[in-house]
Amino acid sequence: AQKVTQAQTEISVVEKEDVTLDCVYETRDTTYYLFWYKQPPSGELVFLIRRNSFDEQNEISGRYSWNFQKSTSSFNFTITASQVVDSAVYFCALSEVQTGANNLFFGTGTRLTVIP
């Protein structure tokens, strides 16, 4: 069965600090996708990244970076030089290809608060 674990329920950092949000997943599929979404206080879900199971290259997009390690089943997300606008709930999610379900399984989310 699939599972996504975000052990950090809440994190607070001071502006300009770096912060890493952890995500550990479980799946029996060999082909799957991993995602990160941001949910600001307004409530909408903002897509951040999609990574397939065959691509373990780390990715950087501005202040955001992602570290995918299949050996530890982790897909961690780092925000560099955090800003107040980064305050939100961040969800890690998994989509299994081989089961054909196509839907997303979400972790419980990490609430990030960036203090000015």
Add this chain to the structure above:
Amino acid sequence: SAVISQKPSRDICQRGTSLTIQCQVDSQVTMMFWYRQQPGQSLTLIATANQGSEATYESGFVIDKFPISRPNLTFSTLTVSNMSPEDSSIYLCSVEGGAGYGYTFGSGTRLTVV
């Protein structure tokens, strides 16, 4: 990626009544997904709606409570029936965004049952 228009954005309803939520997509999609997000919680899949067939419900969700329609490839509705305060949640529809994209979500319907 696809753009979804979801409405209503919020509603306050009396217990025992029903609310129908609509999602319109700007392109044709095979699957549409309906999620529930209870206060302070993560998103849970309610059902997957395919055009031309009955929706597939996840464990804990039943058609009598959450009937879904999918009349064409760009539109779907979710009805929350016989509501109780426990149904107070955000309801979101979603579609696959296409190669290289994530799943796109509607802006959500924030439902409060009193």
